[in-house]
Amino acid sequence: MSNTILVTGAAGFLGRYIVRQFLREGWEVVAVDDVPPENAPAGRGMRFERMSLPDGRLPELLKRAAPRACVHCAGRASVPLSLSEPAADFQANTVLTFEMLDALRRHAPTCRFVLLSSAAVYGDPVTLPVTESHAVQPISPYGYHKRQAEILCEEFARVYGLPTVSARIFSAYGPGLRRQVVWDVCERLLNTGSLSLRGTGEETRDFIHAQDVARGLCLLATADAAGRGETYNLASGREVSMRELAAIVAHALQSSAVPGFDGQVTPGNPLKWCADLTKIRALGFAPEISFEQGVSGVAAWCAAELAAR
DSSP states (O other), X not given: OOOEEEEETTTSHHHHHHHHHHHHTTOEEEEEESSOOTTOOOSTTEEEEEOOSSOTTHHHHHHHHOOSEEEEOOSOOOHHHHHHOHHHHHIIIIIHHHHHHHHHHHHOXXXXXXXXXXXXXXXXXXSSSBOTTSOOOOOSHHHHHHHHHHHHHHHHHHHHOXXXXXXXXXXXXXXXXXXXXXXXXXXXXXXXXXOEESSOSOOEEOEEEHHHHHHHHHHXXXXXXXXXXXXXXXXXXXXXXXXXXXXXXXXXXXOOOOOEEOOOOOTTOOSOOOBOOHHHHTTTOOOOXXXXXXXXXXXXHHHHHHHTO
């Protein structure tokens, strides 16, 4: 069996972590993107293929590399952009997923396809923690397009026998992500000394460090029990309010700032999230990085980034 993993979107935030995780575990990695991954590991084990997907050279790459699994990180990951540019989001998250699945069906039919889906497919869950069997009710174009991509994975698994698995990733964060709420709160506090934030402070998220995301995806790419069109939550299983997040950031940056919230709710964003991890825990997954530990690392990295500007 092949020892090669194909990672699309390898230069993206999660793509970089996933490439490094597979290399640590001894896999050969073919990293696909239109630019090389930032701080890509040097030496044996990784080959970079410059492509802007969909690309007419993909079939030849699949035949040559004969990957055991394809971890599909390429696409868009922005609710606000999906609201303002729904057609582009549809192309990047739904159409590109179809193109990848169809290419694998024709040129690498035993390759397991791992989709980076999103908790956005749930919308505002009725009950928490949310299981994979909970109704999917997206509230943004991004959530709808990720759900459509999941359905494509189910189609190719059931109709064509292509091994697929979808990971519903909750709120990923970590050094390297220069946007979204953990970075935003760190940056605001470092730049202004204040914690004047949007929302009510009672909104909650289930944060998972990018390193734990990468570990979970490596497991889904290789575990015998996965790959039959199944869907898995990938999260920490801990519900954290925005008020608690702000306090943890303030502590990490040794600040006495008191968080304040403007009461405005952002369109397309759910109010509360927390994942049930029973299904992925059965495969042997458990998150290793606590939120406090992870935020401390992001805060130190953010401070260094801003100081270097």
